[in-house]
Amino acid sequence: MVSWSEIQQWNPSEVSQLGHRVSDTARDLRLGGDALQSITRELVWRGEASDAARNAIARAWEQYRDSARTLVRVGRCLADVADDMYRVRSAVLDCESTSVEHELEIDVDGAVSDGIMLYATSSEDAWETARSRARLCRDLAERVTEVIRRATEIDRNTTADLARIGDGVPIEPATLTVHDRTVQDHTAPANAAFWELLPQSDRTSLLVNDPGTIGNLDGIPADVRDAANRRVLVRERARLHDVADELSRRLDSTLFGGLLNNADAGLAQTKKRLEALDAISTVLDQGNRQLLVLDNSSAEDTLAAIAVGNVHTATHVAVFVPGLDSDVSGDMQRYDGDMESLEQNVRELVSPGESVACVTWMDYQAPQLGWSLLDPKTTVLSSAAAAVGSARLSSFLDGLDASRAEDPHLTLLGHSYGSLTAALALRGIDDTGVDEMIAVGSPGLGFDDVSRLSIPPGHLFVAETRDDLVADTGLFGGDPSELDGVRPVATRSPDGTLTNSHGHSEYLSDGTVTQRTIALVVSGRTDEVS
Numbered sequence: 001m002v003s004w005s006e007i008q009q010w011n012p013s014e015v016s017q018l019g020h021r022v023s024d025t026a027r028d029l030r031l032g033g034d035a036l037q038s039i040t041r042e043l044v045w046r047g048e049a050s051d052a053a054r055n056a057i058a059r060a061w062e063q064y065r066d067s068a069r070t071l072v073r074v075g076r077c078l079a080d081v082a083d084d085m086y087r088v089r090s091a092v093l094d095c096e097s098t099s100v101e102h103e104l105e106i107d108v109d110g111a112v113s114d115g116i117m118l119y120a121t122s123s124e125d126a127w128e129t130a131r132s133r134a135r136l137c138r139d140l141a142e143r144v145t146e147v148i149r150r151a152t153e154i155d156r157n158t159t160a161d162l163a164r165i166g167d168g169v170p171i172e173p174a175t176l177t178v179h180d181r182t183v184q185d186h187t188a189p190a191n192a193a194f195w196e197l198l199p200q201s202d203r204t205s206l207l208v209n210d211p212g213t214i215g216n217l218d219g220i221p222a223d224v225r226d227a228a229n230r231r232v233l234v235r236e237r238a239r240l241h242d243v244a245d246e247l248s249r250r251l252d253s254t255l256f257g258g259l260l261n262n263a264d265a266g267l268a269q270t271k272k273r274l275e276a277l278d279a280i281s282t283v284l285d286q287g288n289r290q291l292l293v294l295d296n297s298s299a300e301d302t303l304a305a306i307a308v309g310n311v312h313t314a315t316h317v318a319v320f321v322p323g324l325d326s327d328v329s330g331d332m333q334r335y336d337g338d339m340e341s342l343e344q345n346v347r348e349l350v351s352p353g354e355s356v357a358c359v360t361w362m363d364y365q366a367p368q369l370g371w372s373l374l375d376p377k378t379t380v381l382s383s384a385a386a387a388v389g390s391a392r393l394s395s396f397l398d399g400l401d402a403s404r405a406e407d408p409h410l411t412l413l414g415h416s417y418g419s420l421t422a423a424l425a426l427r428g429i430d431d432t433g434v435d436e437m438i439a440v441g442s443p444g445l446g447f448d449d450v451s452r453l454s455i456p457p458g459h460l461f462v463a464e465t466r467d468d469l470v471a472d473t474g475l476f477g478g479d480p481s482e483l484d485g486v487r488p489v490a491t492r493s494p495d496g497t498l499t500n501s502h503g504h505s506e507y508l509s510d511g512t513v514t515q516r517t518i519a520l521v522v523s524g525r526t527d528e529v530s
Contacts, residue, residue, distance in 0.1 A: 004110035004144065007092055007151045012085035019078030026071035033061045033068070073165045081158045087197050088154065091147045095140060102136050110148050112141040128456050134430050139189040139402065146186075146193035187431075188399035191219030207231070215294060218399025222290050222312040229291040230284070236296050237277050244270045269300075276302035276329040283336045292359065293396070299365040301327045306336055308343045309357030311400055316346060317408040318522045319359045319397065320508075321389075323416030323441075324380050326366045335360040338508040345519035356522070357408075363396065364389025367417055380417055383424070383446060383476055390424035397425065397432035411436040411522045415507065420446055420476050426454045435459060436521050438489065440507040440514070441468050444476025450485040461521055461529065463489035463514050468504045487529060489517045 040054050099106050105113045114137045186194070195203070195214075206214050207228055214220050215228035247267040254263070273296060283289060283306055293305035311317050320342075322335055339358035346356045365388070367373075367380035377384050401407045412434045414422030419442035426434055427446065437455050439445060440463040445453075450460050464471040464481045472479060480486060490513050491501040498513040507514045520528050 002148060002151045002155050003108060004106060004148060005108040007088065007147065008096075010085050010089055010092070010151070012082045012089055015078055015085060016082035019075045019082060022071050022078060023075030026068045026075060029064050029068040029071070033064050036061060070165060070168075074162065077158065077161050077165065081154060084154045084199070087199065088147060088151050091143070091150075091193065091197055095144055095147065098136070098140055102133070104137055104140055106140070106144060110141075110144045112137055112144060131430050131454070131456075135401075135433065138431065142187055142189035143193040146190045146197065150194070150197045188219035188395055188402040191217050191399070192402040195220050195224075211235075215291075218395045219402040220399070221403045222292060222307070222310065225292050226290040229294040232294050233277060233280060233284075233291065236294070237274065240270050240274050240277070240296075244274065272329055273302050276304070276327070276332070279329050279332045280304055280306065283333055286336075286340075289336075290357075293361075293363045295363065301365060302329065303363045303365070304328050304332065305359055305361045305363050305396070306332065307357050307359040308336065308340045309355065311357040311359060311408070312404060313355060314357035314408055315354035316350060316356045316411070316522055316524060317359065317400060318342065318346070318357075318411040318413055319361050319393075319400075321361050321393065321412070321414040321418035321422045322366060323414070323418035323421075324367050325369050326362065326418075327368070328362050332360065332362065335362075341510045342508065342515065342519060342522065345515060346522045349519055349523040349525060358522075361393065361396065363392050364421060381475070383420060386417065386421040386424050386446070389421040390427075393421060393425040394432055397434060401433040407433050409436075409524050410434050411438065413438045413440070413518065413522075414442065416441045416443065416470060416504065419480070420444060423447075423453060427452055428454065430454050435524075436461065436526065438463065438518055438521055439480050440489070440518075441465075441471045441504045442480045443470050443473045444478060445480050445483075447477045448483060450483050457485065458487065459526065460486050461489045461518075462486045463491055463501070463507055463518070465491045465501050465503060465506070465514075467502060470504050487526075489514060489521075489529065 036057055040057055043050060043054075045053075095106065098104070099112070103114075103116050105115065107113070114133055116133070198206075203224075207224065208231075211228035211231040215225050215232050217225070244267060247263045247270060250263045251267065280291065280294070280302075284291060288308060290307040290309075290311060291304070292307055292311070293303060295303040318339075320335065320339055322331065326335070339360050343356050343358040346358070350356060365378065365385060367378055367385050372378040373380065376382055379385075397410065397412065400410065410433055412422050412426070412432075414420070414437070419439035422437060423439070423445035426432060426437060432454060434455055436459045437453065438461045442462065442464070451457070453460060462480045462483075464479075471481070481488065491507075493500055493513040498516055499509070499511045501507055501509065501512045501514040506512060508518070509515060517529055520526065
């Protein structure tokens with residue numbers, strides 16, 4: 001592995017110049033050899049000696065021509081590695097700039113440390129400063145690690161290519177294999193650095209040929225994820241239509257239908273996935289949307305996340321997590337409408353020049369009514385589904401920050417069982433960058449001590465209507481509205497200018513006092529929430 005100190009010494013300009021000199025030498029050899037060949041052909045000298053001279057020159061030229069061919073290949077290889085090194089060198093300079101600006105240290109092996117003593121005037125300032133520096137340190141460490149990985153890959157591939165040239169073996173274009181590297185083991189900051197280090201040709205190749213690899217990859221820019229997932233959407237719809245046609249033919253040709261082969265159950269599931277894709281398409285057709293997640297393989301139902309607005313540039317971003325019995329096919333359009341209305345409300349509150357994006361995040365298998373109530377892994381009576389979803393949510397939130405030059409003001413909004421998923425995503429995790437959390441109609445956050453949530457003190461808000469029976473259950477760690485450190489969100493309008501919220505499902509309804517208060521939080525005007 002190449003060390004950080006070795007990478008710091010890389011000089012792509014020097015390597016590029018060497019490549020040009022090697023290519024120039026190869027050209028000079030070819031020109032010199034061609035001149036010799038031309039002279040020998042024009043000789044009027046004849047006899048055994050002249051033949052011997054011509055043969056000697058021809059043999060020597062064959063050796064020089066082989067050397068020229070080898071030098072041409074070496075020159076091209078050096079030019080290619082210089083191009084790759086420029087990106088690595090740029091990333092190294094950015095890492096060094098970040099370390100100097102924030103007084104972090106990168107040692108010769110790439111380890112990042114922060115030795116600064118922190119001082120703050122209030123507990124909230126101290127908490128936010130500590131979290132900010134911890135995230136800076138972690139993000140820089142992840143980026144340095146990815147730079148070292150990429151530099152080592154370049155070094156290893158170039159060594160192998162030069163060895164093949166020496167052996168006279170043709171160099172095959174490198175095959176881009178990123179799926180195992182990215183999806184399986186790496187964090188959002190590492191993925192962001194990986195994408196930044198990729199040549200544009202490789203980015204285009206992935207987007208066109210393997211969009212499923214990057215569409216759901218946290219840390220990749222939102223516009224890239226959107227473009228990739230829209231390609232996947234088209235491909236998946238075509239694939240599922242073929243599957244549905246095949247299952248229909250099998251059912252029609254079998255005397256007992258799906259009794260012996262479960263084709264009927266497979267057809268029903270395929271049709272439901274197609275309905276989910278139709279719902280996604282309907283939402284996207286409204287415009288001003290980003291398809292940030294499209295997953296047709298990780299769960300029984302299709303999973304997705306759609307933003308109203310541009311999360312890559314928005315000043316304020318809200319992420320909404322639905323709860324019990326929600327799925328893409330039946331609920332995405334309704335929730336997207338809620339997010340569109342919320343986005344419009346927040347835009348009315350923010351300063352000129354600021355922008356807003358609101359995300360409907362349905363990238364986990366929410367508990368469903370029916371037979372799934374009996375399954376300990378999916379029942380709403382257990383936190384198991386929330387625990388699985390929280391890991392995906394935490395990574396998604398981290399990716400919103402990692403893919404941007406500047407972090408947005410980030411609000412996490414969870415409804416019903418979704419508030420448990422949201423809370424678990426912030427439990428003991430300092431990587432998400434969430435500034436506000438709002439739990440509405442919550443049956444519990446999974447614990448009774450709000451200090452265990454990775455959000456600034458005083459920035460957990462809870463809304464509970466008088467007649468919301470679910471919110472009164474305290475099924476997962478007690479009633480959130482009664483916890484110390486929680487700030488209440490109004491559900492009844494004190495002056496009647498806004499509509500009161502009722503029951504378990506009106507918190508985001510347009511024109512309600514709760515929606516307006518949530519908009520204040522999302523816009524960063526939390527001092528006006530009372």
